Amino acid sequence: MTGNESQFYAMDIAKSAYQFGQQDMLEKLLDSSASEDDVDAVTYPFSRVGLWWITRKEIVVCDRPEALHYDPIRRELHCEDGPTVRWRDGTSLYHWHGRSIPPWIIEEEYGVKQALEVANVEVRRCALEKIGWDNVLKSVGTMTRSVPDPGNPGQRLNLWKCDGIEEYAMLECTNATVERDGTRRKYILTVPHRFANPVAAAAWTFGTTVKKYSALARAT
Numbered sequence: 001m002t003g004n005e006s007q008f009y010a011m012d013i014a015k016s017a018y019q020f021g022q023q024d025m026l027e028k029l030l031d032s033s034a035s036e037d038d039v040d041a042v043t044y045p046f047s048r049v050g051l052w053w054i055t056r057k058e059i060v061v062c063d064r065p066e067a068l069h070y071d072p073i074r075r076e077l078h079c080e081d082g083p084t085v086r087w088r089d090g091t092s093l094y095h096w097h098g099r100s101i102p103p104w105i106i107e108e109e110y111g112v113k114q115a116l117e118v119a120n121v122e123v124r125r126c127a128l129e130k131i132g133w134d135n136v137l138k139s140v141g142t143m144t145r146s147v148p149d150p151g152n153p154g155q156r157l158n159l160w161k162c163d164g165i166e167e168y169a170m171l172e173c174t175n176a177t178v179e180r181d182g183t184r185r186k187y188i189l190t191v192p193h194r195f196a197n198p199v200a201a202a203a204w205t206f207g208t209t210v211k212k213y214s215a216l217a218r219a220t
Contacts, residue, residue, distance in 0.1 A: 045061075049061050049062065049063070049064060050062040050063055050064040050065065063087055063088060063089075065085045065086060065087050066086055066087060066088050067083070067085070067086045068084065068085055069082075069083075069084045069085075070084065071097060071098075073180075073181050074097060074098065074179065074180050074181055075180075076095070076097050076098030077093075077095035077098055078095055078096060078097050078098065079094070079095070079106070080096075080106070080130070081106065082106060082107075083103075083106075094106050096126035096129065096130065097126075097129075099122055099123070099125075099126055101123055101126050101127075102123065105123070105126060105127050105130055106130070110127070110131075111131075111139075112128070112131060112135075112136050112139050112140060114127075115127035115128050115130075115131060115136075116128075116168075116170070116188070116190055121187065121189065124188075125185065125186075125187050125188070128188055133186055133188075136188065137160065137172070140160055140162045140163065140170060141160055141161045141162045141163040141170075142160065142161055142163075143158050143159065143160050143172075144159050144160065144161050144169075144196070145158075145159045145196065145197070145198055146158045146159075146198070147197075147198050147199060149173065149174070149199075149202065150199060150213065150214040150215075150216070151176070151202065151206075151213055151214070151216040152173070152174060152176045155173070155174040155176075155184070156174075157171060157172070157173055157198035157199060157201070157202050158171070158172035158173075158198065159171055159172075159191075159195065159196070159197075159198040159201060160172060160188075161193075167193060168190040168191060168192060168193055169190075169191055169192070169193050169195060169201070170188050170189070170190060170191070171188070171189045171190075171191050171195075171198060171201045171202060171205065172186065172187075172188050173186070173187050173188075173189065173202060174186055174187070175187065189201075189205050191204055191205065192204070197210070199213065199214060
C-alpha cells in the first residue's frame with residue numbers, strides 16, 4: 001500500500017478517540033451561526049495530517065507517513081523486508097505481525113543463537129519466526145521429549161536439547177490464545193538445561209510447580 005491510500009489508512013489507525021474528541025470540541029466552540037465554510041476552515045487541516053494534539057499554548061502536528069505496510073488479514077502492522085512505517089525525514093518503525101521490533105531483526109543477518117539470546121520473549125519470538133520455525137528446530141539439536149500440554153488442551157510441549165549449548169534447553173509451546181485469523185502463535189522459550197520433563201519446564205516459566213501448572217484450566 002502506497003501513496004494516498006496508505007496515507008488515509010495511516011490516518012485511520014493513528015487518530016485516537018481523544019483526537020476525534022478534540023476535533024469535535026473545536027466544531028462546538030464555533031458560533032452556531034458560523035457558516036459551513038467557517039467550520040471547514042477550522043476542522044479541515046486536522047483531516048489532512050497524521051498524529052496531532054492540542055495543549056493550552058500550542059497545537060502539535062505530525063506529518064503523515066509516506067509508506068505504510070500491514071497484514072490485511074490480521075490488520076496489524078507488518079513488513080518482512082523493511083520498515084512498516086516510514087516518514088519523509090527517514091524516521092522509521094519496524095513491526096512483525098503487530099509487535100514493535102528493533103530494526104536489526106529485519107535489516108541484519110543473524111543466527112538462531114543470537115535470536116535465542118534476546119531477553120524479551122515477544123521480540124525473541126519475532127526474531128525466530130523471521131528465521132522460520134523449521135530452520136530454527138533443524139539447527140538447534142534434538143527433541144528429547146514431547147507430551148500433551150496440561151495447561152493448554154489440544155497442544156503439546158516439546159523439549160529440545162541444543163547442540164553445543166550447555167546453559168539452556170528449549171521448550172517449544174503454543175499460545176493458548178487464538179489469533180484473529182484462527183491460528184495460534186508458537187513460542188520457543190529458553191529453560192535451564194537441567195529439565196528433562198517438558199511440563200516441569202513449562203511450570204518453571206510460569207513460576208509455579210508442576211502440580212499447580214497441571215491443574216490449570218488454561219495457561220495464559
